[in-house]
Amino acid sequence: MSTSRRTRVRHEFVDAMPEQLDEGVLYVSVNRRIVLHRCFCGCGQEVATPLAPHEWQLEFDGESVSLFPSVGVWGIPCQSHYWVENDRVIWSGRLSRDKIERLRRREREEVEGIGPEHPVPKKDRRSRFWRRRR
Numbered sequence: 334m335s336t337s338r339r340t341r342v343r344h345e346f347v348d349a350m351p352e353q354l355d356e357g358v359l360y361v362s363v364n365r366r367i368v369l370h371r372c373f374c375g376c377g378q379e380v381a382t383p384l385a386p387h388e389w390q391l392e393f394d395g396e397s398v399s400l401f402p403s404v405g406v407w408g409i410p411c412q413s414h415y416w417v418e419n420d421r422v423i424w425s426g427r428l429s430r431d432k433i434e435r436l437r438r439r440e441r442e443e444v445e446g447i448g449p450e451h452p453v454p455k456k457d458r459r460s461r462f463w464r465r466r467r
């Protein structure tokens with residue numbers, strides 16, 4: 334487990350993505366409907382999360398941003414998996430890839446409103462989700 338894992342990040346709203354992405358910054362382009370960052374484990378890999386109803390959703394509360402569902406990085410050795418919530422990174426710990434995929438599928442179902450808990454406001458859905466995991 335890497336010791337350079339971040340727990341706090343900064344978000345930046347941009348029109349166009351910069352050539353070089355800084356570590357620990359979540360670049361949000363609403364125009365292009367995409368969020369980019371370097372993997373928060375510190376490995377440097379660029380991670381793209383497209384914003385779309387069936388992809389990721391960004392929540393901006395006026396001060397901080399949250400991304401939903403979770404971010405999983407499969408194509409690189411670190412295989413990081415985390416949530417970004419209110420400019421914080423919540424690490425999922427060591428889950429098997431299988432388990433993470435099931436979890437992500439369930440999150441997506443909830444986002445798309447086809448899960449068993451439909452209809453529940455998004456905030457409630459999330460806190461219930463966290464309670465379940467504890």
Ligand SMILES: [Zn+2]
Pocket residue numbers: 372373374375376377378406411412413
């Ligand atoms: Zn990484």
